[in-house]
Amino acid sequence: xxxxxxxxxxxxxxxxxxxxxxxxxxxxxxxxxxxxxxxxxxxxxxxxxxxxxxxxxxxxxxxxxxxxxxxxx
Amino acid sequence: xxxxxxxxxxxxxxxxxxxxxxxxxxxxxxxxxxxxxxxxxxxxxxxxxxxxxxxxxxxxxxxxxxxxxxxxxxxxxxxxxxxxxxxxxxxxxxxxxxxxxxxxxxxxxxxxxxxxxxxxxxxxxxxxxxxxxxxxxxxxxxxxxxxxxxxxxxxxxxxxxxxxxxxxxxxxxxxxxxxxxxxxxxxxxxxxxxxxxxxxxxxxxxxxxxxxxxxxxxxxxxxxxxxxxxxxxxxxxxxxxxxxxxxxxxxxxxxxxxxxxxxxxxxxxxxxxxxxxxxxxxxxxxxxxxxxxxxxxxxxxxxxxxxxxxxxxxxxxxxxxxxxxxxxxxxxxxxxxxxxxxxxxxxxxxxxxxxxxxxxxxxxxxxxxxxxxxxxxxxxxxxxxxxxxxxxxxxxxxxxxxxxxxxxxxxxxxxxxxxxxxxxxxxxxxxxxxxxxxxxxxxxxxxxxxxxxxxxxxxxxxxxxxxxxxxxxxxxxxxxxxxxxxxxxxxxxxxxxxxxxxxxxxxxxxxxxxxxxxxxxxxxxxxxxxxxxxxxxxxxxxxxxxxxxxxxxxxxxxxxxxxxxxxxxxxxxxxxxxxxxxxxxxxxxxxxxxxxxxx
Ligand code: SF4
Numbered sequence: 001x002x003x004x005x006x007x008x009x010x011x012x013x014x015x016x017x018x019x020x021x022x023x024x025x026x027x028x029x030x031x032x033x034x035x036x037x038x039x040x041x042x043x044x045x046x047x048x049x050x051x052x053x054x055x056x057x058x059x060x061x062x063x064x065x066x067x068x069x070x071x072x073x
Numbered sequence: 074x075x076x077x078x079x080x081x082x083x084x085x086x087x088x089x090x091x092x093x094x095x096x097x098x099x100x101x102x103x104x105x106x107x108x109x110x111x112x113x114x115x116x117x118x119x120x121x122x123x124x125x126x127x128x129x130x131x132x133x134x135x136x137x138x139x140x141x142x143x144x145x146x147x148x149x150x151x152x153x154x155x156x157x158x159x160x161x162x163x164x165x166x167x168x169x170x171x172x173x174x175x176x177x178x179x180x181x182x183x184x185x186x187x188x189x190x191x192x193x194x195x196x197x198x199x200x201x202x203x204x205x206x207x208x209x210x211x212x213x214x215x216x217x218x219x220x221x222x223x224x225x226x227x228x229x230x231x232x233x234x235x236x237x238x239x240x241x242x243x244x245x246x247x248x249x250x251x252x253x254x255x256x257x258x259x260x261x262x263x264x265x266x267x268x269x270x271x272x273x274x275x276x277x278x279x280x281x282x283x284x285x286x287x288x289x290x291x292x293x294x295x296x297x298x299x300x301x302x303x304x305x306x307x308x309x310x311x312x313x314x315x316x317x318x319x320x321x322x323x324x325x326x327x328x329x330x331x332x333x334x335x336x337x338x339x340x341x342x343x344x345x346x347x348x349x350x351x352x353x354x355x356x357x358x359x360x361x362x363x364x365x366x367x368x369x370x371x372x373x374x375x376x377x378x379x380x381x382x383x384x385x386x387x388x389x390x391x392x393x394x395x396x397x398x399x400x401x402x403x404x405x406x407x408x409x410x411x412x413x414x415x416x417x418x419x420x421x422x423x424x425x426x427x428x429x430x431x432x433x434x435x436x437x438x439x440x441x442x443x444x445x446x447x448x449x450x451x452x453x454x455x456x457x458x459x460x461x462x463x464x465x466x467x468x469x470x471x472x473x474x475x476x477x478x479x480x481x482x483x484x485x486x487x488x489x490x491x492x493x494x495x496x497x498x499x500x501x502x503x504x505x506x507x508x509x510x511x512x513x514x515x516x517x518x519x520x521x522x523x524x525x526x527x528x529x530x531x532x533x534x535x536x537x538x539x540x541x542x543x544x545x546x547x548x549x550x551x552x553x554x555x556x557x558x559x560x561x562x563x564x565x566x567x568x569x570x571x572x573x574x575x576x577x578x579x580x581x582x583x584x585x586x587x588x589x590x591x592x593x594x595x596x597x598x599x600x601x602x603x604x605x606x607x608x609x610x611x612x613x614x615x616x617x618x619x620x621x622x623x624x625x626x627x628x629x630x631x632x633x634x635x636x637x638x639x640x641x642x643x644x645x646x647x648x649x650x651x652x653x654x655x656x657x658x659x660x661x662x663x664x665x666x667x668x669x670x671x672x
Contacts, residue, residue: 005324007320007321007324007347008309008312008313008317008320008346008347009308009312011347016342016347043304043305043532043533044321044531044532044533046324046325046635048635049324049325049326049634049635049636050635051537051539065320065324067320067321067324068304068308068309069303069304069305069308069309070304070305070309070310070313070317070318070321070532
């Protein structure tokens with residue numbers, strides 16, 4: 001199982017937390033495709049708090065967090 | 074003379090004397106304006122060993138050359154003084170409308186000297202400047218004092234004032250303007266209080282002057298376009314305000330929880346920008362000519378509509394105190410604005426008191442009469458203690474001194490999460506190495522807005538850096554600190570820098586002022602300003618050994634969450650930083666560097 005957490009405008013029309021069945025080799029690119037989010041809309045893509053490349057496989061039980069371009073304080 | 078008003082108002086409160094002076098344009102070329110120029114003037118006039126709350130300290134309220142012009146976010150002013158909280162140079166910055174109004178009344182800065190023998194306020198209506206009795210305003214909350222002055226001077230007037238915290242010389246008192254905007258940090262409000270100066274009300278009717286009006290129009294609309302098209306300044310900040318950071322920072326495992334004992338919370342979403350927008354947001358609350366409009370206007374539980382909390386505040390009164398109730402935080406924020414307290418220092422000082430209590434240093438007997446607890450997570454406590462702190466009542470009197478002095482009084486200064494006695498803001502540096510170096514070397518003590526490394530290390534702007542590595546971080550910190558010094562000196566908002574780069578500021582400055590800066594000379598001015606501030610601190614007796622972080626952050630690994638296992642590696646970064654700054658290994662700027670920068 002992979003937990004995907006969505007933030008800011010990605011929550012519009014979607015749940016804020018979505019679970020995906022794990023299979024070997026599943027990548028970030030496949031996950032956002034399933035969510036209907038384009039790569040260029042994503043500013044921060046982290047897996048368990050760490051940066052990952054879109055085509056790197058994600059491990060089982062991981063938490064994926066996705067943010068559009070957001071701000072500072 | 075363009076951009077600048079060309080005039081300085083010097084007000085001696087002891088002598089009740091008001092003088093008009095010309096701005097030294099040669100100095101302005103070197104130190105730009107605002108933060109830089111005011112620091113230079115301050116250093117030329119004030120002994121760095123001055124006692125911050127004595128009449129010999131001065132307080133400068135300064136705008137920059139772009140303040141009050143058509144440049145987006147050009148409403149900023151800066152307060153320069155010797156800071157009571159840190160003993161360093163005090164340098165606090167605020168938005169709203171006051172700065173622009175001061176410029177349109179015809180002044181680049183006001184220099185306050187001495188001390189009035191009873192409470193006064195200053196009224197400025199273009200050329201008419203008066204020192205007035207403020208005994209009827211003394212003791213009033215910020216909104217009460219502001220209302221009274223606005224009723225008297227009209228709704229177009231702009232008011233800067235202190236609340237009861239500043240009057241009572243709290244070392245974490247802010248200077249407030251336009252009700253809910255704050256020159257917040259380092260206790261600058263106490264300096265105003267020590268001078269018996271309650272408020273400044275200003276009304277101006279003069280138009281800004283431009284070196285090249287056509288070129289300014291072109292450049293300004295190009296920059297507004299860039300700001301609108303950038304994801305952060307065009308979408309993220311306008312929609313959610315700075316509060317959007319709560320989830321981002323938490324997901325990276327660097328949201329300090331319970332006085333930095335942890336760095337991740339399952340409950341963070343309850344105090345996030347997303348929740349604030351959904352549940353309590355009424356409207357946006359922009360500063361002067363700001364297309365970003367990150368400011369919030371929110372509804373309190375009792376129905377009152379007031380200025381809303383920033384990210385830092387949501388964290389300081391929230392996760393750092395173990396609290397996840399957005400209504401309670403909004404209310405604590407409201408009381409900070411009313412009493413005139415810095416929200417970061419106020420919230421984190423309560424968090425430190427909570428850890429002191431948890432560890433058995435603060436005893437029940439000490440706080441029994443106050444009627445509030447110091448239990449992490451106690452919602453009533455953050456509101457109750459904020460008011461007590463603002464009024465310096467009961468145990469609130471101790472809190473008003475800030476977390477360092479509080480923890481020191483119990484023999485455990487290491488429980489204060491501060492640098493140079495100023496409380497750290499809302500990012501655990503153990504998981505952002507560059508940002509930690511920034512905390513350690515900030516000229517005003519623990520602070521995130523001297524060189525916001527969160528931008529490249531977390532947000533990926535202007536490019537993404539690995540937050541755990543050390544490579545190149547010292548260089549980045551230096552450039553960010555220098556650029557920030559430029560932005561603060563020009564009189565625009567730091568948040569424009571998500572969308573704009575050094576070249577953009579060059580174009581804005583040259584179009585407005587008719588100068589011929591380029592990226593190198595502008596950044597060199599930033600470096601000159603940064604080095605000058607450093608010199609002040611050294612002369613004021615701040616040992617470079619104070620360029621450090623609390624032991625907890627250097628020694629105890631983050632216990633859980635996405636940044637688990639990391640400590641901050643300051644000792645590996647600092648020598649490199651000194652080297653590229655042209656400071657000796659002892660952290661003191663070398664003669665050669667001072668000459669090169671012609672400080
Ligand atoms: S971005 Fe926010 S703080 Fe900066 S000028 Fe605009 S509203 Fe004010």
